[in-house]
Amino acid sequence: MKTDFMRFFAALIFVLTTTLAQAQVREMDTVQLVNPKTVIPDHPRLLLLKGEEKLLQKSINSKRIWKQVHSSILHQCDSLIATKPVERVLLGVRLLAKSRECLYRVFYLSYAWRMTHEEKYLKRAEQELLAVSNFSDWNPSHYLDVAEMTMAAAIGYDWLYDDLSEKSRTIIREAILKKGVGTSYDSAYPNYRKWLSVTNNWNQVCNAGISFGALATWESDPELARRVINRSVASIDIAMKDYDPDGAFAEGYTYWGYGTTFNIMFLSAIEKVFKTDFGLGKSAGFLKTACYLENMIGPTGKNFNYSDASESGILQPAMLWFGNKLKDPSLLWNERLQLTDLRIKLNADRLLPAILIWGKDVDPEKVEAPKKLLWTGAGRNPVALMRSSWTDPNAIFVGIKGGSPKVTHGHMDVGSFVLEADGIRWGKDFGAQDYTPLELRNIDLWADRQDGQRWEIFRYNNFAHNTLTVNNQLQQVTGKGVITSTTSDPAFLSAVADISTVYKGQVAKAERGAAIVDKKYVLIKDEIETSDAEVMVRWKMLTSALVKVSGNQAELIQWGKRLRIIVPEPANIVMQTWSTEPPKDYDEPNPGTTLVGFEVKIPAHSKSTFNVFLVPGGTLPDTLTTPKPLKDWH
Template structure:
């Protein structure tokens, strides 16, 4: 019980911990007198591979995953060991490749005892252990390399030569762990007090190193792990209250997965999670990720995210922990033989650890048609069906550009229908290319250079712009209400503070009507001046204009954009050609929408109907005011 007492003490004193990261080093959680398991001790204890072997015999999909891992390992045998080559300021690609190889090869050795896998894993471990360093100037590089080498050292410990063990152990201690205590490196402690993925990833990697060499220096190992238990809460709390991850889909895949790797590792060794799983919102974040994916298989890629969705091994940990296999509806799809063959996840072997007791082929569809989450970047995700590939899916977000990896996209939405993503988001632009051109990518203050990047400001997102101005970085848009009403499923966000000084008040509601079509309703109260408003939607479809209507055509399917109750408004298009030479090109995309002027002091409502070709529209009468929408 003392673990839980300490945990709640930390919650009460969270602000002090956050403000003073050095205080974290003095906190104690681990019982120093308690014995820890012999190697292997990280994630998969000695003999536990036998449980996986049994599962493979009866679970067809797990058997396919196992075969895919071995095929990847066989292809690795034909390559050279990882080399220390930086791309820009990063060694990260090489660290990730090392983690990919060592985790797969170590798994293959434990499952098959074919010496080719052991020998090659040892080569990889020795190659990176002899690097001059693991690039502590960009600390994620050190983190992923430390995790890679720790897994290999631990899982292969009794089969490595004594000389190899010595070299690898020293690399973990000096190139991995020691750098996190060395003030010579500018980022050596910053990740301890941030709420973003750096906290989760860096803490996890360092702790894997500590667990691997625990018996060699128990005091150091305990210091690292105690520090992680205290620090990682700062990031985990950020999932509250409902599980919405502030940084979006792609960084959920990164930060949350490493968070889960750490939680699973300490539970194996210490037989407790030290109360971390009770942090409000953390276990709920699996439902967030599941609902983020539409019928096309693409995700709602707001912030610095790619719209490509991938298999998430961490979802198997959540499904097992919560005893809720419905969370794996999308993962079941990603595990079809064709999609699995395309998988490049460096942590794929973890799926075998966490999914061994789940009958994947019997997973059924979730029941909810709307999911909402508050927090720093609130989101609402609505769909007409989980099983119909032509279903309507619409997601809308509030939030703030100030969140880590955030864009000026409060009020933005995506839309799918008839198997097509009609309203889309560009997502992120690759960082290194921008940094090499000396773009201050991370300057996210109001006049920061980040907002000059075309893909990051509100001019390229499916939201509103007033008088050609940027959204306010210090603004915040909450989801104010929502409804699961079958005929009027909706969510509303108050985006007023995002446009502070531009309009007096602004609200956006989005509704799925009878599961057939979508309406975007904007209510704007103007200041005492004429204000130009621009409404846009990004699409890859071909656009045909016709007054206050537009016909979108893509892959032989159609969607109508209509503003039926505003006959004086004409729909138009804008180019997506980038304004700067450092912006990525945006081929085959168009911004479609309208511009109009709101007179000084007036209130205006704009209702845009988005009607797929399969939609059966009986009428396009105005919807009631947002205050009267079902709740």
């Protein structure tokens, strides 16, 4: 009976939310920002106006890194000449891989044509554009596919406009309008417009893609183009406000790269065409998000990969826009490392040509390190990120999060942390699992209610994360952990999170603190208060290291380096390990990983404290500081 009521209540909330969202979308359609008399630049007008190639070439000639990126793009274009155009082949429910491949090819080839005027690049780009223009559709049932394909076609149509045949221009233009821009207004596809009112990456990607299509084909239907831009400004503002107050991105590192970069593509395009961003640039949280992204990367080059994120840090073109916009080159510290240390393949990003446009005024080799060792951000998925040094490759790095499993792409990872020291990621996160195999198995991947099938996926629930589990139960989906205090003293960098609400009904209170002490070791401190029943609490950390346990200690060994876990409190605990063998046949394998930690019974109506020291190196420091209560950490 209770389950039936909860499902009815959830359905009612869904209906009300959908109704409000539809009203919000209708209101967007009435926004008037672009003056009907506005005169926009001739082609090419997207991102790089006619004649600006000369300034770009000057930057390339004078900066070694940009010359390297430019050469890499041309090399990739040469490898594309003999390939066949993409074909309309779906992977599961998605055409997205083909849309992305087309965007990569067209953006690179169009760039190569504009910078070299070698005929081979023009002809190969034209073949790609005609091929996708002749697709039956761009798969509007999964609208990201439409958005990226529209952006690809728009860039090619605009950048090659003067050199395409009239026949080719007509075919490509009609495809952009009918298979791209037009579908966003087609009443036969009402669900395709849901992205207009959401806060996540779908909003940013879809608005950017459709807006590129409208800007590229402006002359064909100026009124439609104005409607699209007016609507997109009103819509994308919703997503940009989700970065408030400090810039922390709810969906984590990987989707920051996706949503934020497309958001910047949109801002960059409208600023170039209209000489204004219609006030979007005043979004304080959005402008702060570059600090969030920079601090998310540890000394190993890996990111704090909570939620559906991959572990490896990658080159982020959007950071070049932020560095230029904010006049703060230190924001590009990780991009400098990516570019100068050759940690990446320069063909890895389909939007790579944009890095040259946004970064032409910066020399990556002259970027200086940031100063602050701790960064914290509130919002829907609050995080705290700290390190002992920016320049020492063996520095200690800790990321800890609050948040809620309910956020888009969220996991039951509230209170979870990652840890690096001596160039090793000791405490890690599995991150994302590939969606397509799950969807092909009819797993309800996006059912984020408490009894949703999403939480049966091993990598998504709290059993696989570096957090607490009480009585072998799941965290509460509707709970939220918040960062309550931080300290920025280099001798005691710390953050405290109140994670009580994700254990509602399990314990009365749960708080977790993480600290880097004297730049030598890490302390994870938990304070738990029980209510009417005894509970069993499991503390655990995921690692790729070889683990040797002995009493209240564990030694982790990886790549010839060591880290020791010591738990002096509570007394008489015994360290142990747990397998990461997938419990379901649809779970991805987790080879070479182990969960290490301990279990403790806590009596009813009592308080308990866990002090866990994580000490890099083979030997202990002279003393381990007796930790203060969490209330005294601020």
